[in-house]
Amino acid sequence: MSPISQSEGVAKQGVIVVGSGLAGLTAASQLISHGLTVRLLERTAKPGGNSIKASSGINGAPTKYQPISDDVFYADTVKSAGKAMSSLTAHRETLIKTLTSSSGSAISWLAETKGIDLSRVAQLGGHSLPRTHRGSGQTPPGFAIVSALLKSLKESPFFHLHTSCTVTKLLYSNNRVGGVEYTCEDGEQKELHGPVIFASGGFAGDGEGSLAEYRPDLAGYPSTNQPLPGSQSLLTAIGAKLIDMDFVQVHPSGFVDPANLLSPIKFLAAEVLRGEGGILLLKGKRFVNELDTRDNITHAITTTDPNTTSPKQWTVTLVVDEGTYNAAKSHVDFYILKGLMKKTTIADLGEEALRSIQLYASTVVGKQADEFHRTSFGSWKLTDPMLESVVYVGAVTPVVHFTMGGVLINEKSEVLGKDGVKIEGIWAAGEITGGVHGGNRLGGSSLLECVVFGRIAGDQCTEYIKASW
Ligand SMILES: Cc1cc2nc3c(=O)[nH]c(=O)nc-3n(C[C@H](O)[C@H](O)[C@H](O)COP(=O)(O)OP(=O)(O)OC[C@H]3O[C@@H](n4cnc5c(N)ncnc54)[C@H](O)[C@@H]3O)c2cc1C
Structure with a gap:
């Protein structure tokens, strides 16, 4: 041109x-x-x-x-x-x-x-x-x-x-x-x-405006977005057509900040942490293919009972090993700086989590197919998890994320x-x-x-x- x-x-x-x-x-x-x-x-x-x-x-x-x-x-x-x-x-x-x-x-x-x-x-x-x-x-x-x-x-x-x-x-x-x-x-x-x-x-x-209008069932969910009104009404005022307004993406992993547990605005736990090998645990157990679509993972979480209702929150544990940490170092270091993740050992997560991580690690090295049909394991390197193995963890919950x-x-x-x-x-x-x-x-x-x-x-x-x- x-x-x-x-x-x-x-x-x-x-x-x-x-x-x-x-x-x-x-x-x-x-x-x-x-x-x-x-x-x-x-x-x-x-x-x-x-x-x-x-x-x-x-x-x-x-x-x-x-x-x-x-x-x-x-x-x-x-x-x-x-x-x-x-x-x-x-x-x-x-x-x-x-x-x-x-x-x-x-x-x-x-x-x-x-x-x-x-x-x-x-x-x-x-x-x-x-x-x-x-x-x-x-x-x-x-x-x-x-x-x-x-x-x-x-x-x-x-x-x-x-x-x-x-x-x-x-x-x-x-x-x-x-x-x-x-x-x-x-x-x-x-x-x-x-x-x-x-x-x-x-x-x-x-939350109070367009979300309440189009998806009242999401009332009370925390969000990753700036708390500001949508501007689509300016377009409908000139006759523009809206579609799919009830399709709202709830991201499965917004960080629950230990210093501000009930904040309605959450920092996103970037999907790349799961992409590079990270896993999700509910009560110490894996429950989903962490690389499934966002709505499928969210569904797997929200069909269980929430921990709190205002905001509506669940406690899911995001776990990454040293391999995943190294591949997503800038992210994890930033989350640690913000107090959203911590470096710890599997002992901190308990025996149930140890068993889940051991099973996942043996899947990564090809000993069996993944029980949730996950086929890509990013940069996960921990092959022999023990209670003293180092991991990086954070608590996450579903968050309204994208319309x-x-x-x-x-x-x-x-x-x-x-x-x-x-x-x-x-x-x-x-x-x-x-x-x-x-x-x-x-x-x-x-x-x-x-x-x-x-x-x-x-x-x-x-x-x-x-x-x-
Ligand atoms: C935490 C987080 C992480 C994300 N990570 C990814 C990712 O890794 N990859 C990806 O693809 N997507 C990601 N997304 C989604 C993606 O960032 C957004 O969907 C996308 O950037 C939207 O861009 P946009 O330009 O349409 O709107 P925005 O970036 O939201 O910008 C719209 C701007 O318009 C202004 N505005 C609105 N109304 C008016 C008005 N009436 N007058 C004047 N100004 C107005 C707003 O203030 C705002 O600054 C993420 C979103 C969040 C919240």
């Missing part, structure tokens, strides 16, 4: 991007690469949204770091989406094809164009192959990606970041969005005019109305959208959707501006 001269019409006023998570930053980067001015509005004082917390990584296949021939990413995603595929089947298939087939170029855009280290690859739950990328150093992937994109955006004179500014309304007439109304710290209502890319994230932190539902888009990131017709002048990307993951998102595919559909939104918006002249 040829760059647009800054002297030309709309390019001067700029495109409005709502939300400074990965989807918004990606769209902004793409727009700037085409020579457009971007005004990014973010309601919080610090940019980065929930994206900055992402801890396991971003999916991609094939990539230069994932040399295994991988033609099953699409099939894994469809399988994980589950029964949701029976409605809007062709539309969902197109979205998933777009997601998975663009995943390799999403990784190379981040790694090669933006210089972000994504050289380490792990296998997360629900994936048939390792394809979740993160850096080899200490920095978690969400922070590494968000800070690199922000840094390069801030170097551009065409990027204008307005933090502590909340978009309150979309300006809309004749099936076309022409700008936004917003308020900043001074409380004054202001307007910006131009096409809009909506990247406001999901509603997993909106699969949102505004319906097509493969061009265009926002669709209730009649299925695109609404002019607006695109959406990231967790605000619905349909890409169906009933269950695969770990690592949310950062991916932000990059894939954020880039598409930036490109499509640029085409729209060119065509409007």
